[in-house]
Amino acid sequence: xxxxxxxxxxxxxxxxxxxxxxxxxxxxxxxxxxxxxxxxxxxxxxxxxxxxxxxxxxxxxxxxxxxxxxxxxxxxx
Numbered sequence: 478x479x480x481x482x483x484x485x486x487x488x489x490x491x492x493x494x495x496x497x498x499x500x501x502x503x504x505x506x507x508x509x510x511x512x513x514x515x516x517x518x519x520x521x522x523x524x525x526x527x528x529x530x531x532x533x534x535x536x537x538x539x540x541x542x543x544x545x546x547x548x549x550x551x552x553x554x
Contacts, residue, residue: 479508481549482535490519491540495551499536507554508540515554516540 479495486492495502499521506518522537545551 479551481545481547481551484545484547486542487539489542491542491545492522492537493540493545494535494537496535498533500533501553502536502538508551509554510545510549510551514543516543516545516551 479497479499481493482496483494484491502518502521504518504520506521508516508518510516518538518540520539522539
């Protein structure tokens, strides 16, 4: 499960920061919200952390515009 920490619109896409271990996320991954809506990851961003132990705590992905809001929960389909 991922928790949506932030949603930032960029053009017709969203930059979405996700909390949770994102080891299995890659371009083309399918995420599903609590309402059953499918969201496809267009791109996974590189992240920088001062503490290397924090690298798996969150990541940012690009998705097409959708109804995501801060606090939403997503699951890998």
